[in-house]
Amino acid sequence: MTKKIFRAIFLSTMGILLGSVLLILGYLFHYFSDLQLEQLSIQTSLMAQAVEQEGFHYLEQVDSRGLRITWIAPDGEVLYDSESAVGQLGNHADREEVREAKKTGSGQSIRHSDTVTQRLLYSAQRLADGTVLRLSLSQQTIWVLLGQLTPWMGLLFILSSLGSLFIAKRISRKLLEPLEKLDLEKPFENDVYVELSPLLRRLELHQTQLAEKESLLQQKREEFDTIISKMKEGMVIVDKGGYLVSYNSAAGQLLELEKSSIGHLIPAFSRHIGLKEILEAGLADQKAERIFEVGDRQSKVLIRPIWAEAGQTGAVILFFDVTEQHYLDKIRREFTATVSHELRTPLHILFGYSEMLQSGLTSPDSVQIFSTKIYQESKRMIQLIEDILQLAQLDEGGRIHKEVVNITSLVEQVVTGLNEKVKQKGISLTLKADTVYYKGNPTLLQSIVYNLCDNAIKYNKENGLVSVELSDNQDTVVFRVVDTGLGIAEADKERIFERFYRADKSRSKQVGGTGLGLSIVKYALQVHGASIEVDSLLDQGTTMTVTFPV
Template identity: 40%
Template structure:
């Protein structure tokens, strides 16, 4: 910046000096031209008077070649010229200065002389006999003046340049010095130039923003470390060169390395071929997974590339205990066993009753009773199979069902209308209230949620009871609540009612045809809609289930 200011000041000084010199030359040129013309006019008057007295004799005696002298008669013929041959000169009667002198007694002109090929200034004076005495002189040119003044001009220019260099150096230093003394840590304390106030204000604001960002980053880093340090899964973050950026305690323990390994290559601590291959694939932009046995425990290694545009900037390596997967497998086997058990019971009843009927071992009067039992169990079996299919479908996240804008209030009204005959048969009053509430979801699953909640509320109610469905449209969510005046759910069982095949009252459930899967379907469908479930229940007074759907 100092050099730039120095160069600018020098350039301005040189330009001003040149401009001043040009102005001075212009003033001098005009001054000398005026002096020259005044002298010519005076000399012309003097020569005219002398010619009046002595005529041609006076002209012939003059040896001074300072002025060009021309005597012209009243007819325009040149009688005398001290610089040209009069015989070769044409008639001068039409010359402007001659015409003006004949008419007014005196004339002047400024023009290029074709005879002498010079730029001349002419002054003409009329004599008593009508002839004209004309004097001319070469006009002072710019170049002549410049050459005459060249030496002083060069001296003045050099002095001006040297003085400019000196003051430019001093000024540039003085201008920049306060800027160099600005304390950017305390920009408000800087009292430099008024023009820098906006800049210092921006520095102050940016410094504050940077400080806030640093605090936020520090906070997020602490939160990340607090979250990852207590995780059962091991997490390692690597840069694009495989150098460890972050590692939590679990990963350190699983790999048997110190947490002080940050900044070093992971392969220095883990020479396993599988891990090397895993990281190599991740660094090439491919997600990869492997399962390794460490201390007789199976661990799942998952390497995910961290992308910035099309470039891999790092790798996230996650290590977790594979025993969780085994637990999930155990749950699946338990579900299979429960399904087998739930299917076996109605099938055995159907098979036994059918066998008795086919062998004629049932009295005629008992045939309708056995037929009714077969129908009831078959219907229960169909319901059970349908619920199992629904659950399986939900486990696959219902990818074939399209999400759309759905009015949950319309869904609730339609479901209540369809279940009203069932409620009337059970002696239960079924009602719906609320307002139009639009959410984005899967219409079939939302209908299933409302249907299962209302169906349970009717089945586990008492004659003369009431079921009320309410849809409330909030600012950022929609709330669906189904309340009943039924038997209620004991506190110790409320945490399990959403498990598959779990029944609070098994005998009543079988009596009303429950499969134990209705609330499981509700839970899965709600999860797919990111909805939260809240349960409120008092034994003997009723139950309220509230689902909150984000808009």
Template identity: 35%
Template sequence: MKKKIFKNTILIILLLVVLCGVSIIGVLYSYFNKQYVSSLNQAAGYIAEGVNLSGLDFLTDLNENEKRITWVAADGTVLYDNKADPHTMENHKNRTEIKQAMTSSAGTSVRYSKTLSEETIYHAIRIADGSVVRVSVVRKSVPALLMKVLLPIILVLLLGVEFSAILAYRLSKQITTPLEAIDLDHPDESTVYDELSPFIRKIRIQNEQIQKAMTQLQAQKNEFALITENMQEGFLVVDKKEIVLSHNRSISTLFDVDESVDGKHVLEINRSEEFIDCIKKAIQGIHSEYICPVKGRFYNIYANPVFRNNEVAGAVVIITDVTEKEERENLRREFSANVSHELKTPLTSISGIAEIIKNGIVDEKDVKTFAGKIYDEARRLIHLVEDIIKLSQLDEGEQAVEKTPIDIYDLSRIEIHHLEPVAEERHIKINLQGEHMMISGIHSVLEEMVYNLIENAIKYNKEDGTIDVMIKKKKHRCEFCVKDSGIGIPADQLDRIFERFYRVDKSHSKEIGGTGLGLSIVKHGAKLHNAEIKIESALNVGTEINLIFPI
């Protein structure tokens, strides 16, 4: 600003100097021109009077070197000229000043010579005999006069420039110093000249508006940050150059990054090809999503384009944990496959036996045996369907939820009584130990849980083995324990035994029987009763399963 004021001030001052100079020269030239003409008129009148009185003698006796004197007859013939031979001069009757004098007693004209850059002023007066006396004088033109005074003009201009520079510098400093001293945060505290008061007032008003807008923006930013920072989902914003603009705490936790990643390329967060491709599609204006495995879990990446003035300005990325959904989907697929297999096996057996009987291939004495096999397979199907229904009810929460006080000791004794015939076939002894304890539960579900645990202990036990069913109280909790001396479970399969249709020893699954859903029902029943499951097992030693119920 200071430079601009300095430059403009110099230009204005120089312009004023030039205009003043031109005006003064013009005024002086006009003034001296009038004096010149007046002097010439007086001289012409004096000479005309002399010629009128004395004729040619007056002219020859007159000693005049500055002015040119010409005497012209009434017909235009030159009678006398003090600068040239009159006999060689042409007729002057058509000269402007002569013609004017002939008609109105006096005439004046000015003729300019481009070659000599001179002006000649002529003044003619008609005398009594009709002849004309003309007096002329030569003077320099304005350009010629200016050329003569060029050096002084240049000197004056140089002085003007120097003076202008000093004046402009001081003026610009006086103008800008108060402006530079203004405290933009507290303009009212600044000392300025009166002309700046409206400016200071506008700054104050603008500061108030800016502060109000900043407060609103900060409030919105804090609100947005509060929302995004407390989101379980990852939240990421990138611009169209794939530079990270913002991210929340979930992104930092998921990808092990900190705040320094803001302002850097999105590759700093994740370098997987699918992740980058998902964001690139969003920046191209296409919604995209994909499931990304990270740290043993599954995350759904949603990338949506952000438009500004109908152009993509960047992308917003939402990352949600879909591990449970994926696991449920995998379980569903596995469950469907297992159900199909478990249903197909007895149905195939029933169909095959029925076909043999239908074709009359079976002897009458063997029909009963084959019918028994059909019955067994049908019962197996019924048990499978019943277990699937029970498990479905537990999954969907359709089981009756009315809980009543139940003596877990008495319930265990009843279920042991039901299973003793099966245990006796393999010479397995079941022992019930502990005390009577009341828990709040759903009778049908608890009955199924106890039955399945004891039945599994029988199925996977050894001949002449033992099963201990123990009920005891521990710190306001009831612990129900089933311990067998069976084949045990490998340590790497302990986490899977509660999966549907999962069997540790698949080679003996047909011999052992069952649906493979018993422990899954136990798991869901425990969840329904807020019970904790603990399991310990050693190969060829046995397995111990504990259900810990709150009292």
């Protein structure tokens, strides 16, 4: 802007200056021309009086340097000429100044020469005898004069240019100084020209509107950030080039993003082939969704294109954590496969023994053996189905009825019910129990006590020891079962509560069991908010400690 103002002032100044010089020269030229013509007219009048008195004698004696004197007869014939022979000159009756002098007594005219380097001033005076005396004066044209003044005009141009440069530079600085110091945030606090008041009012209005829009935009941005930050699902927004525009905290943790990642390509999308493919699909205006393992989690990834009036501007990517669902699906598939296997084994045994009995080829002793086997496998299958049904009820997560239960009496009943198994293995079982009342579900509490005590007997050694303790502390109720059995390896401690998991499968086949007992214990403990601690060494025994909060 400074250059434009400077150029405008400089050119305007130079234009005005040169125009003024030419106008003045033109005026002076015409002024002096009129003055010369007037003097020539006076001189013609004086000479006319002298010619009337002395005739040719005066004309021959007069000094005519610089002047051309011509005496013309009434019919236009030249009687005398100071520069040319009379015989060489034609008739002058048609000359403008001669016609005018004959008509009015005096006449004037100006004519240019053929070379256009001079012009001639003519003045004519009619004498008393009808003749006309004419004087002419040659005058250089204004262009010749300008040519002669070229050195001075050049000097004037240089001085004028320097002056114009100085003036233009100074004025442009002065004009723009207030504008350069203009505070756009507070327009009316600026000390500027009055003529800028409308502009300042527009700026003030514009700033107000911008502030309102910026405030509204900031509010919307904060609302948007708040909303997406509360989402447990990860959300990422990218532009049409795949560069990160925005993300929430869930996506930041999942993809290891930082604030410095804004405006860059997302590293996880470059490293993960599946994410790269789904991003390319979204940026190609396609909807897509797939399940990937991102980090240590299973995520369902959805991508949707973002459109504006001008076309696609980017894409939004959502990450849904389906790790638990994926795990449950996996557990469900494994559970179904295991249940099928566990049920198929006793059914095959039942089918085989039944088929042999049906054939009638078995001896009476074999019938007794086969009947016992059929009874045992049927009992095992019934126990398995009952455990599965109980787990299914627990999985439903319905409302669990709770009441005040005499746990001491419940433990005594369970121990009494296990006396037959204790005698069969020659195990010494001791019970030490405080009187404890606890609000819980009687059936689930009975399952906890029964399964822990049953395992302690089942996986114990011949003639082993089992100790059952129930103690009432101020803040907790502790139920502990200690055995001298097979023990549990360190690697198996975390998995013994999984469905159908057996630490020693060969030993488990011998002692029986469905593999669901501790799974039921786990669910029952969760319902009551209780915890269990497993302390075990291989071939030395196991201690199961259950802590119920009061």
